[in-house]
Amino acid sequence: MKRPVPGTAGIATLAAALLLALTGCGGGFNNNKPAQQQSGPASLQVLMASSGDAETKAVQDAAAAWASKTGNKATVTPAQDIAQQLGQAFAGSNPPDVFYVDAARFADYASVGALLPYGDKVPDANDFYESLRKTFTYQGKLYCIPKDFSTIAMEINTDLWTKAGLGTSDVPTTWDQLTTVAQKLKAAGVNPIAIGDTRDRIGAFMVEAGGWIVSPDGTKATANTPQNLQALQYVQSLLKGGLAQYPKALSAGWAGEAFGKGQAAITFEGNWIKGAMQSDYPNVKYTVNPMPNGPKGAGTLMFTQCWGISAKTKYQDAAIKFVEAMTAKDQQLSFAKAFGVMPSRQSAKDQYTAQFPTDKAFIDGAANGQGPVNAPKMDSVLTDFDAGLQQLATTDPQTILQRLQTNTTAAIGG
Amino acid sequence: MALDVAQAPSTGPARRTGRVPRRRPPGGGVRRGERLAGWLFIAPVVTILGVFLLLPILMAVWVSLTKWNGQGSPFQAGVPMAGASNYTRLFTVDGLARQDFMTSVRNTFYYVLIVVPTQTALALVLAMVVNQRMLKGKSFFRTAFYFPSVTSSVAISVVFLFVFANSGAINSLLGLFGVHGPQWFADSRGVLHLLLGGLGLVNPDAPPSALAGHQMLGLSWWDWLSGPSVAMCSIIALVVWTTSGTFMLMFLAALQNIPQQLEEAALIDGTNRWQRLRYLILPMLRPTMFLVVTLGLIGSWQVFDQIYVMSQGGPAKTTLSPAYLSFRTAFKDFDYGSGAAISFILFGIIVVMTLLQRFLLRERDGAK
Amino acid sequence: MKTHRPLWSRIGGYVVLGFFAVVFIYPFVIQVTNSFKSEADATTNPLSPVPHPFDSTSFVHIFEGTNFPLWLLNSVLVTLLATGGRIFFDSLAGYALARLRFGGRRAVFAAILAVMSVPNVVLLIPKFLVLNQLGIYDSYVGLILPLIVDATGVFIMKQFFESIPVSVEEAARIDGASVFRTYWSIVLPIGRPALITLTILSFQGSWNEFPHTLVSVQNPDLFTLPRGLADLVSGSLGAGNQYPLKLGAAMLTIIPVAVIFLIFQRYFVRGAAEGGSKE
DSSP states (O other): OOOOOOOOHHHHHHHHHHHHHHHHHOOSOOOSOOOOOOOSSOEEEEEEOOSSHHHHHHHHHHHHHHHHHHTOEEEEEEOSSHHHHHHHHHHSSOOOSEEEEEHHHHHHHHHTTOBOOOGGGOTTGGGBOHHHHHHTEETTEEOOEEEEEEEEEEEEEHHHHHHTTOOGGGOOOBHHHHHHHHHHHHHTTOOOEEOOSSHHHHHHHHHHTTOOSBOTTSSSBOOSOHHHHHHHHHHHHHHHTTSEEOGGGGTOSSHHHHHHTTSOSEEEEETHHHHHHHHHOTTOOEEEEOOOBOSSOOOEEEEEEEEEEBTTOSOHHHHHHHHHHHTSHHHHHHHHHHHOOBOSBGGGHHHHHHHOGGGHHHHHGGGTEEOOOOOTTOHHHHHHHHHHHHTGGGSOHHHHHHHHHHHHHHHHOO | OOOOOOOOTTHHHHHHHTOOOTTSOSSSHHHHHHHHHHHHHHHHHHHHHIIIIIHHHHHHHHHTTBOOOSSSOTTSTTOOBOTTHHHHTTTTSOSHHHHHHHHHHHHHHHHHHHHHHHHHHHHHHHHHHHTOTTOTTHHHHHHHHHHHHHSOHHHHHHHHHHHTSTTSHHHHHHHHTTOOOOOGGGOOOBHHHHHHHHTTSSOTTSOOHHHHSOEETTEEHHHHTTOSBHHHHHHHHHHHHHHHHHHHHHHHHHHHTSOHHHHHHHHHTTOOHHHHIIIIIHHHHHHHHHHHHHHHHHHHHTOOHHHHHHTTTOSTTTTOOHHHHHHHHHHTSOOHHHHHHHHHHHHHHHHHHHHHHHHHHHHHHOOO | OOOOOOHHHHHHHHHHHHHHHHHHHHHHHHHHHHHTSOHHHHHHOSSOSSOSSOOOHHHHHHHHHSSHHHHHHHHHHHHHHHHHHHHHHHHHHHHHHHHOOOTTHHHHHHHHHHHHHSOGGGGHHHHHHHHHHTTOTTSHHHHHGGGSOOHHHHHHHHHHHHTSOHHHHHHHHHTTOOHHHIIIIIIHHHTHHHHHHHHHHHHHHHHHOOHHHHHHOOSGGGOOHHHHHHHHHHSGGGOSOOHHHHHHHHHHHHHHHHHHHHHTHHHHHHHHHHHHHTO
8 A cells, every 4th residue: 555755744734733723722622610500491401311111201201390380491311321421421512401320420420520519509418318328429529419229129939939839938038048948949940040140239249248349438449358259159159059040041131031031030139120020021920028138137239320410501500400309209209109219318218118018128228238339430340340240150259359359449549 | 347546647747847738828827727726626625534534633642642531621731641651551551451452452353363364265255156157147146245235234233133142043043953052142251262171172161270370461361362252253243244245346356357368278278177266366366365355454453333232342341342442441431541542552453464464465475 | 168067066056156145135034024023923933034923013113112213314314415525525636636736736645545544443532522622513513524525435536537538628628618617517427437436335335324423423313323223222222122123223224225236236346346446
């Protein structure tokens, strides 16, 4: 491939001039000044990560109701890949005004200044569970209000349970009992457990053993501890003994799908499984039970998202009012009914338990639930951890944990 | 109808000596009009390519030296600088960045190693079969083989997601032969590992510590020797299926350029088909072969669309490619500097590979 | 002199051809037939070329449940503008590089070759930076403007124009025609075959363009077909086994290019051969 040497200096000069001009004007990027506030009726762009049609519809209806009541406009759009879309949007000059922020990515957004810390402007912020508020606090400031939360619990398929000759008193409450029960299920020709192949499920066992990826204040890596090792070794024993399967081995997209199709008697999933079971597998009877206790005791994982407000929004007051409306007690209860999440307000707990008595195990999880890792730049580390967990059946857990420790230290320590 | 590639010989001398075509009126008036017209004609292309292709590269080089995270402009003062560390980190610093990068290089290396020879060979075979003189329906076959190349890579990826699904077409087909097909997109086991295990040489679950214990550039030797994963194989199948048609056309054009008299002379000399193939046809195809391999190398190192749609780097990072890693690092991890650095290193890899391949193939040539 | 091939060799050749033809065509057969199956049928009988029952509800879902019509509109818009732009600007530039003498001509050509050699994926992040800097990220302008011109098209047109005898143009210039007039009325009509090839390649390239849509827009209202399809399949909106829906949408994406391809086959073929001769 011939490449004649460029001749004219004019071209180079032109290019250089163009470059300088563009860097000078730099129109697309804003510097980090707060945006000029606009008065008058607001027009909010709301970006959500929907779990399904039910959630999309519920949020759009609620937004429309708020809009007509206050005379503003609110357009709700479900995202295809909210992490990517928000990432690109933050780099641009026109991000959405209000959006879901997943707890796992919260610290990333907060640390780059993309979020408005409006927690102190919400009058009854203390009504929200403290652990949830802590998840969304960065450098001492409450950045956003948690919109709901879910925990992991143990679901048991009633029919498959009785088929193996087990009854209500056999519901396992410890790891050892879990193993015993699983062996009985296997002997009866039933796949005992379907468990998701990510830290978002296996991590529950780590919590039950008394360990976690980072220290409680999120500043030190605590991956390589005997407690975590014990947990991973336990899960590995289930996998190796054929007592537990990953969803892909059961040709399912997630453990709940395998559970719904009757391919496993036990699964560990969160509240969202209720909606899925109701719409896709309505004939399956199942019970929701607390996670079995580990060596340390009870433990589960908590998932939550908050209503983030962009630091560049032109309608700060309207956005805050919108969030307050979306997290009002009654609104939270109606969302709970629509798509199976739990209200993040403590004052709503009793009403919720009264309306959904079968979800007691889920909401009790708030007491011992571990929130997601709240440190910036951990996303790729955790994805790597998941990659290791996918091969847990054939890898030494020590190796996986060591790698997690190294990567976590590199990301948050020092 | 093949257009002749006529390199313009008249640029240099005409400009230098100011040779004026005999019939042009004197005074240079037309010449001036030409110059202006020339610049006007070329202006749109130069502007757009300059602004959207040339300029971005320069900007990206700058960003690759920073730790810019996407907020504010990367060209104002106060942007955190990283110097060359975005580059060196990928090679010398033991950490996730190097691991991910080396994993992507390993994955793509095996991918290219299989894709390029396979698609070249398949294209050649198809071209030779289609080229036979007495063949009926030549145009139909040529269309059938070339059609996948013109379709959208995204649409094809959707089809192949279905074809390689757990209960999809391929597994059904294998089931007809009594073979239980793997869960293609969930299977992260390396093919080489499986092969070695199948031959009984090595136990994949407990690799020899000489291989698993020692590392090179962040991955253990055992990891380097994994071969493409089963999931990657389905993407390999897709790409070979898609691109063989284009290269088949190039081989066809070249085959049709072989003068018939040569073939007939060879026939008269009493050569059999294999001898004709080896001593007559293949040497005449050398330039095209060279071109096909070069284009194949360049194209396959850049694999991105299929990974984005089908596997997003999984399972267990075995379908991660440098192109996808660069995209993900920038847009998901907000580390634009590192993402840009990865893409430039990828550029470097492609250039090196291309030069290497030119060198290797040219040497055997000799007289040309 | 006819070659005399034994019958077995000929039959063997047809068998091989037939086998590969099936391999290359059957996935499309699968795509079409499965888009007309119900979800359960598609999951249980993926290989069968006969839907059982024949179920076209997936297409109803495509048009009502997804943003497919919008994607289609955007794709048509982008393709029309990009193809039109490329035909016009690329041939202008190709002619200028081939025939007109002006300062910096070699440098421009060198720059174009250099740009052609940069792999597309390397340009992903850089393009995002520039679009953002210019303030046209996430807009129709940002989506379409970079596609209006492409280096390969310029190269193809330049090659072609160089192969036309100079005498034709010179005759016109002597008669006093301006450069543009010469180009427009005399040279361009001769260049029809190359122009058609350029049209075909541009149409195919811009209709199928995907990575550029990833970095230039993120508002779902600006998605083109490939982007929307990727949305449908890989993102959080694409969970589940709705294969007939996805296959149907993919099929509809392929159809326009397929139609153009079948009609204008020989230009595609020539385009592929020419794209190769650039080395």
